[in-house]
Amino acid sequence: AQSVSQHNHHVILSEAASLELGCNYSYGGTVNLFWYVQYPGQHLQLLLKYFSGDPLVKGIKGFEAEFIKSKFSFNLRKPSVQWSDTAEYFCAVNPYSSASKIIFGSGTRLSIRP
Amino acid sequence: DADVTQTPRNRITKTGKRIMLECSQTKGHDRMYWYRQDPGLGLRLIYYSFDVKDINKGEISDGYSVSRQAQAKFSLSLESAIPNQTALYFCATSDLTGGYSPLHFGNGTRLTVT
Numbered sequence: 001a002q003s004v005s006q007h008n009h010h011v012i013l014s015e016a017a018s019l020e021l022g023c024n025y026s027y028g029g030t031v032n033l034f035w036y037v038q039y040p041g042q043h044l045q046l047l048l049k050y051f052s053g054d055p056l057v058k059g060i061k062g063f064e065a066e067f068i069k070s071k072f073s074f075n076l077r078k079p080s081v082q083w084s085d086t087a088e089y090f091c092a093v094n095p096y097s098s099a100s101k102i103i104f105g106s107g108t109r110l111s112i113r114p
Numbered sequence: 115d116a117d118v119t120q121t122p123r124n125r126i127t128k129t130g131k132r133i134m135l136e137c138s139q140t141k142g143h144d145r146m147y148w149y150r151q152d153p154g155l156g157l158r159l160i161y162y163s164f165d166v167k168d169i170n171k172g173e174i175s176d177g178y179s180v181s182r183q184a185q186a187k188f189s190l191s192l193e194s195a196i197p198n199q200t201a202l203y204f205c206a207t208s209d210l211t212g213g214y215s216p217l218h219f220g221n222g223t224r225l226t227v228t
């Protein structure tokens with residue numbers, strides 16, 4: 001079955017540390033890829049998306065993600081985190097063959113120590 | 115951001131009661147979705163609708179029904195609520211290209227079934 005794996009359930013970092021959150025998916029065809037962020041008490045918001053072209057995509061608030069097709073991965077990165085990045089992060093995959101179905105990972109909770 | 119509005123924000127109900135969660139949007143999007151979020155499980159799709167006359171089951175539709183009253187309104191019903199339907203429910207919209215366009219989420223409805 002198609003799935004999206006986020007292996008880090010909870011990550012704790014200090015301010016200014018570098019961040020990398022893993023995302024792997026199991027679908028073998030062409031996909032669209034997303035990272036969403038959910039700040040405490042708020043709804044999900046789009047951080048960045050990949051449809052085609054340059055596999056390194058930049059999003060809001062200094063986040064970026066790299067699509068590595070051979071590894072079925074779309075890891076999220078930020079060089080220097082801030083306390084305000086404390087949130088839950090969700091990777092999502094939309095297979096081209098299923099325009100309606102967007103599959104979410106289980107999420108990674110990021111806690112930043114001030 | 116009131117583009118996607120969900121009511122109520124919080125609801126506590128008893129087992130066996132019928133309950134309706136409502137969603138309205140001002141984004142003019144054709145596609146609307148209902149997801150539920152459970153800790154450690156991410157978001158799972160309950161139902162989705164491509165237009166007023168189109169309703170589709172998602173991965174966890176059992177125990178739920180929906181109604182698309184207008185392009186802007188999409189309601190979710192629990193005919194006979196049970197405790198394992200306790201969750202955070204999100205409505206989302208996207209434009210006509212579905213997965214090629216990101217989802218826009220409402221603020222969520224926290225439902226507790228006792």
